[in-house]
Amino acid sequence: MISQLFTFRSPGTHPFENQALESFFLEAVPDDACVLYLWRNDRTVVIGKNQNAWKECRVSRLEGEGGHLARRISGGGAVYHDLHNLNFTFLLPTREYDEDRQLEVILRAVRDLGIDASKSGRNDLTAEGRKFSGSAYWHGRGRSLHHGTLLVGSDLDTLTRYLSVSPDKLKSKGVESVRSRVVNLAQLCPGLTVESLVPRLTEAFGEVCGLRPRAWELTGKDRERVSELTGRFSSREWRFGQNVPFTAELSRRFPWGGVELSLRVEGGIVRQAAVYTDAMETELFDTLSRSLEGAPFSSRDLVKHLSFSDSALLADLRAWLETEAM
Numbered sequence: 638m639i640s641q642l643f644t645f646r647s648p649g650t651h652p653f654e655n656q657a658l659e660s661f662f663l664e665a666v667p668d669d670a671c672v673l674y675l676w677r678n679d680r681t682v683v684i685g686k687n688q689n690a691w692k693e694c695r696v697s698r699l700e701g702e703g704g705h706l707a708r709r710i711s712g713g714g715a716v717y718h719d720l721h722n723l724n725f726t727f728l729l730p731t732r733e734y735d736e737d738r739q740l741e742v743i744l745r746a747v748r749d750l751g752i753d754a755s756k757s758g759r760n761d762l763t764a765e766g767r768k769f770s771g772s773a774y775w776h777g778r779g780r781s782l783h784h785g786t787l788l789v790g791s792d793l794d795t796l797t798r799y800l801s802v803s804p805d806k807l808k809s810k811g812v813e814s815v816r817s818r819v820v821n822l823a824q825l826c827p828g829l830t831v832e833s834l835v836p837r838l839t840e841a842f843g844e845v846c847g848l849r850p851r852a853w854e855l856t857g858k859d860r861e862r863v864s865e866l867t868g869r870f871s872s873r874e875w876r877f878g879q880n881v882p883f884t885a886e887l888s889r890r891f892p893w894g895g896v897e898l899s900l901r902v903e904g905g906i907v908r909q910a911a912v913y914t915d916a917m918e919t920e921l922f923d924t925l926s927r928s929l930e931g932a933p934f935s936s937r938d939l940v941k942h943l944s945f946s947d948s949a950l951l952a953d954l955r956a957w958l959e960t961e962a963m
Contacts, residue, residue: 639733640669642850644839647676650720652683652707657866660710661859662728663780671729672853673742673842675835678718680704682799685713685773687922689897689913690877692801699799708876711773711782712922713760714894714915715800721790721821723831725838727783734781736774738845743770743787746834746841750826760785760917767820774917789831790823878911885934889957893917893950902934921948936961 655676682694693715747754757763762770772785823829883899894916901909910929932942
């Protein structure tokens, strides 16, 4: 049972340090507590754990203009952060994880502004039919993380400048562009700023959970751990992953997300595999890439190597690969 609430507002706007703070709280949150962590990144594209950085982001343009490419630990798609975008993270023991309760905190704060906000699908919050917030999740080692974005006054033209969204994904959403899918809260509540939204979120956090939040104070030891974690998130290996010199590439979009298989095939055998996806199930796709290595390069054999789980997602992948000519 949750008996303590903590809040923390990041003092900085550098993405790797903010990611490190998030991971620190994931490690440190007490067994009876929930932490609401609020943070901002300056000119940053954040991709999901299993996405291909080069296909989701115009990396050269972003970095050439002083921006950053970051990779998070959760699944899902790429998002753009600037200083007029507020990010939230709930961190708590997995047994206390309640997605509806966590999203109610956000919805209550936004509705208190006079905005008619609602949940749409699995992980989006919308107002007037357009998205202002998306969420992603991570669970492991008895701890859970639920984080998301809040578009307050973001530069939506810059968003489209740095993100590369596949035509198939746009078609699946039934819209023509990234720009047309999203809305800033300040468009619906003139005068709203990140600074004025923060106290409303803190207040809603206490109201929904029925407890009074306290500010988390970092110790010297805490800061040392954050520094260690910053090194991990800033590394090129973490941000860009392995670059597979593939000899075969297959891709398909499903209702639950897109999948791209990059395979290095030698002598008719898959020697190396990389799986890119914006699906939420990160662990499943980590296992999938390993399971394909060593498989004979044929539809029948690849399907056999994808029988390690009864997941509906894997069933979709097997059905797809059975139709591919190789």
